[in-house]
Amino acid sequence: MENTRHVYMIPKKKNKNVTTPTIHENESKISDDIATNVDKTFANDNCGDTNRCDLNEMNDISVDKKLKRKIQVREANQKYRDNQKKHYDKLKLQNKQLTTEVEQLKYELHKKTDSMQLHFANVYNVWYCEHNNLIQSIHKALITNYKDSDIIPILNNVMDHFKHLFYVNNIAAKRDALNIIYGVWMKPTERCIMWVGGFRPSDILKLINTHVYLTDLQSKNINELQSSTIHQERKISNTIANVEQKLAVRLVSDGFKDKGDGLALTNYIAHISQSMGNFHAMETYLHQADQLRLNILSNLQQMLTTKQFAESLLCINAYFKRIEAINCA
Template structure:
């Protein structure tokens, strides 16, 4: 080989070795960087774990975790009690429905009678008991009114007529007594007037008739009246109207208060204690509702008694006949309306 060829070969070999050396150096550098990075990352993980372990041992965090566990435990207990209460209520409701169904099927009626028994129930239901009592009361009332009408038409002496008038007055006292018993059992049944005909319910006011309307109606059927009687009836009508207005306003305020009580906490967390507290308040307001119904019946009873004292015996007899005829026509109107052609 010539000298020039040897020199060229040597330069070529040196160039090849140089390229291989550079490549090897690059690879070694990358591996080294990756190794160092891995060591650094591992160190970060170790440091993070050591920091977490240190924080867990912090008394504040441990106390907060214990409080959270206790709150969760109490929440589970409340939910469990609430579910148990709902289940108990469902069982009681089912039991009552079964008793009511059995009472209706068997016709087992235990009603309060003249003996003064205040446990007026029909198969455990006071509303059914009152319906039966009221039906019997209507039959007895019609017999008394028939006797009174016959006595007025035959012009019997006042002392004999007075006995019949007093009997009718006592019979009205009986229905107020029965209503008082039934109100304690089911105030909503009494307020709804479901024991009356549809036409009567149309004019219902707090479970009965308006005294002022009855007095206004009687004014055209009791003539002639003395000036003193006219003044007495006028004053009685005015006082009855004022009492009715006061009771109506009280009922409206009570109903609004009940709505406000039941609507509290719709967006709350459903705490069972809060719910039961609100329902307890609502139950207390329903007791007040019973008092309003009692006051309305007391007003009706006292109005009839005052009217009886203002009028003579024959005028009182006439007044009771007019009131009875008015109620009978309302019941007849209901029957005619229900029996009308539906075409």
């Protein structure tokens, strides 16, 4: 007999406290859930709109800052260009004014130089006319056999007149030594014969030794004086030639090649200015030459008798006349 198992289902006990919801309660609960979901959806929608508004405001602020920055940069650039233009116009005006002033100064300098040359030429012509009058007085005194005591004052006047010429030379040389030394105021023939703005002392000694009757001792003394005078003339001439040579060397020097740094021109101008500064020392050389001329005349006055010295002055004036005649030829 087969064993069979029987399963008995134990029925669950019903909970008396649990109540079955009614249809009305279910509908109310569904309505509440729907309202809650609607509120949440509405809240989410409002939050999204707020975020989008904030983002748009931030974008607008960023755009405004960029635009404002561009405007500021544009205004700054325009202000810079305006300032540059004003500065350029100011420099252009200053350059024009300086150019005008330089041209005016050049004109005044040229006018002043011409006036100075003309003034000195007039002064020398007046001096030469007075010198001729004094020489005529000496000539008259020798012809009429004036006493030595009567001739000496005339000779002293001639010496004072030469001193006045050398004084005028010194004053003029302070303004323009080159004008006096190179005889710009002279005629071309005079410039060829004259020496450092005047007569050559050694030529005067040769002239007197040839045309004035002298004793052997006087002739010897004059020859010695002539030798020492020639030595001093050469010294002055060599000094002037050295200054001229230095300037010429500076002008053709290869040591001022431009390397693109602008220093070549600056150094060149400095060296030329230094060389030109030596030209300003020409005043000293002119003074030395005039002093040598005056010393020769003073030595002749001491070495010769009154009438011999008077004849010497006549020979010197005849020498000037020969130069004047050559100029007129």
